[in-house]
Amino acid sequence: MSVAQSKEAADFLSQRVRQIPASGIRRFFDLLASMDGVISLGVGEPDFPTPWHIREAAIYSLEKGYTTYTSNYGLLELRRALATHLEGRYGVCYDPDTQLLITVGVSEALDLALRAILNPGDEVLSPDPSYVSYMPGTVLAGGKFIPVPTRMETGFRVQPSDLEAKIAPRAKAILLGYPSNPTGAVMEREELLQIAQIARRHDLLVISDEIYDRLVYGVEHTCFASLPQMPERTILLGGFSKAYAMTGWRVGYAAAPAPIIEAMMKIHQYAALCAPIMSQKAALEALRAGEAAVLEMVADYDRRRRVMVKGLNDIGLSCFEPQGAFYAFPSIGVTGLSSEEFAERLLVEEKVAVVPGSAFGAGGEGHVRCCYATSLAEINEALRRMARFVEHHR
Amino acid sequence: MHDILEILEKDARASPEQIAAMTGRSVLEVAEAIHQAEESHLILRYKTVVDWEKAGREGVWALVEVKVAPQREVGFDRVAERIYRFPEARSVYLVSGTYDLAVVVTANTMREVAAFVSEKLASLDSVQGTVTHFLLKRYKEDGEILVSQQQAPRLPLTL
Numbered sequence: 082m083s084v085a086q087s088k089e090a091a092d093f094l095s096q097r098v099r100q101i102p103a104s105g106i107r108r109f110f111d112l113l114a115s116m117d118g119v120i121s122l123g124v125g126e127p128d129f130p131t132p133w134h135i136r137e138a139a140i141y142s143l144e145k146g147y148t149t150y151t152s153n154y155g156l157l158e159l160r161r162a163l164a165t166h167l168e169g170r171y172g173v174c175y176d177p178d179t180q181l182l183i184t185v186g187v188s189e190a191l192d193l194a195l196r197a198i199l200n201p202g203d204e205v206l207s208p209d210p211s212y213v214s215y216m217p218g219t220v221l222a223g224g225k226f227i228p229v230p231t232r233m234e235t236g237f238r239v240q241p242s243d244l245e246a247k248i249a250p251r252a253k254a255i256l257l258g259y260p261s262n263p264t265g266a267v268m269e270r271e272e273l274l275q276i277a278q279i280a281r282r283h284d285l286l287v288i289s290d291e292i293y294d295r296l297v298y299g300v301e302h303t304c305f306a307s308l309p310q311m312p313e314r315t316i317l318l319g320g321f322s323k324a325y326a327m328t329g330w331r332v333g334y335a336a337a338p339a340p341i342i343e344a345m346m347k348i349h350q351y352a353a354l355c356a357p358i359m360s361q362k363a364a365l366e367a368l369r370a371g372e373a374a375v376l377e378m379v380a381d382y383d384r385r386r387r388v389m390v391k392g393l394n395d396i397g398l399s400c401f402e403p404q405g406a407f408y409a410f411p412s413i414g415v416t417g418l419s420s421e422e423f424a425e426r427l428l429v430e431e432k433v434a435v436v437p438g439s440a441f442g443a444g445g446e447g448h449v450r451c452c453y454a455t456s457l458a459e460i461n462e463a464l465r466r467m468a469r470f471v472e473h474h475r
Numbered sequence: 476m477h478d479i480l481e482i483l484e485k486d487a488r489a490s491p492e493q494i495a496a497m498t499g500r501s502v503l504e505v506a507e508a509i510h511q512a513e514e515s516h517l518i519l520r521y522k523t524v525v526d527w528e529k530a531g532r533e534g535v536w537a538l539v540e541v542k543v544a545p546q547r548e549v550g551f552d553r554v555a556e557r558i559y560r561f562p563e564a565r566s567v568y569l570v571s572g573t574y575d576l577a578v579v580v581t582a583n584t585m586r587e588v589a590a591f592v593s594e595k596l597a598s599l600d601s602v603q604g605t606v607t608h609f610l611l612k613r614y615k616e617d618g619e620i621l622v623s624q625q626q627a628p629r630l631p632l633t634l
């Protein structure tokens with residue numbers, strides 16, 4: 082037997098995984114974990130627990146013995162309720178039997194969508210900065226990620242002309258995530274109509290991650306699939322994590338033309354089988370009776386949003402007005418620090434955690450993400466500490 | 476206006492400056508609105524929800540059901556007034572169902588509550604009967620859960 086050089090564990094890893102850079106934020110995370118008394122504006126989830134009636138419905142379903150697998154597509158009653166919900170809210174019509182898939186969060190839905198549509202080398206265009214999963218998700222599915230720069234001056238809304246300028250022959254899909262994590266930007270309907278035209282003109286698919294659809298302040302959310310002729314080329318991703326404060330339940334959905342849902346279901350069937358049944362039961366309760374709780378939480382986020390944005394502007398971290406999600410994305414230009422330096426020093430010197438904008442793509446450099454889904458008392462204290470910090474580093 | 480009242484109802488100590496920041500109104504506008512709400516008795520009082528048990532003061536609370544024969548012309552209002560003028564009656568409600576007035580009575584001792592009910596309430600002409608429920612344990616007060624709970628922690632950083 083030949084005793085060739087034996088492999089180290091790391092040598093077994095696929096090329097594909099190796100292409101994904103290790104998260105630069107890891108070091109920061111470890112530092113944070115080692116400290117006490119930190120106020121974190123670095124969270125990415127609601128500070129409300131799931132509304133009690135939803136938790137109670139899940140408990141009841143467990144008591145009744147709902148502990149089994151469900152259909153690969155998800156519980157039919159949930160898909161039906163979802164179809165009704167989407168039609169009522171956005172006027173979009175999906176057949177619960179063939180055009181809806183319940184997934185393990187939008188995270189899984191996004192992965193399924195990308196894997197279902199990408200051939201090696203296909204290009205996916207997406208705003209920069211954008212949610213951290215978009216780039217790695219694309220690369221892991223064999224695609225090529227094409228960032229489209231966005232700017233603070235245009236409120237971090239991706240400009241249709243900038244998008245079109247990046248379209249090359251291998252372009253396959255546009256991946257939108259609005260309301261945006263990390264910027265809080267919400268697209269204007271007019272801009273989305275132009276993007277719809279571009280998608281038609283270049284025959285592209287649009288994946289629209291609308292997980293923050295309910296968290297908008299003083300503006301209307303436009304569902305991309307509600308635009309003329311878009312249902313046939315849109316994969317709509319939505320969820321329960323943010324609107325209903327259900328991050329831990331791991332349930333979300335995809336809505337798309339039947340052949341795409343079927344392809345996504347094929348992968349889902351082998352990789353996840355189904356979303357947890359108790360979470361699906363909880364999601365059903367959320368759709369049936371969660372509206373009042375959503376409105377109450379949105380009103381509460383809105384108050385904190387105003388305090389955060391005004392506070393940041395007052396201390397010299399200029400911040401455009403985010404109209405969605407629960408993030409503010411101020412410029413740290415006055416300090417002359419890079420976003421990683423800013424975040425690390427702010428943590429060490431003032432014990433406030435924010436997320437460096439560069440974690441969301443090169444376009445996020447010069448900014449930090451501050452989540453306002455935290456108590457007003459903490460927001461105010463964080464702002465006081467940040468004011469001191471900015472004073473020091475001006 | 477409602478937005479300001481909602482904020483104050485949750486936190487009576489929120490300052491006009493804080494409320495202005497939360498609602499996007501000017502400080503002046505908020506201060507004026509609060510003043511008017513006080514003047515017109517939209518705001519009755521600013522109070523503090525206290526966990527007295529934890530503070531070591533016992534006190535006795537009772538919920539008293541009062542069955543009343545309504546009077547011509549004035550219905551329940553007159554007898555309700557006779558009752559709500561007593562400081563021992565902390566809250567007084569007209570309710571539907573098998574009795575008519577629900578009265579929350581507070582006093583220092585059980586004996587005081589009993590005396591109040593028998594001497595002041597039950598003896599009123601139009602009162603046909605009372606049922607007194609002494610409060611044994613307080614779980615939630617004015618929207619605040621009193622039994623100790625712990626909030627599950629969130630990850631400090633999620634992308």
Ligand SMILES: Cc1ncc(COP(=O)(O)O)c(C=O)c1O
Binds near residue numbers: 292
């Ligand atoms: C833009 C965006 N999409 C998707 C997700 C993941 O959501 P889910 O909990 O449904 O997997 C998040 C979570 O932070 C997000 O911000």
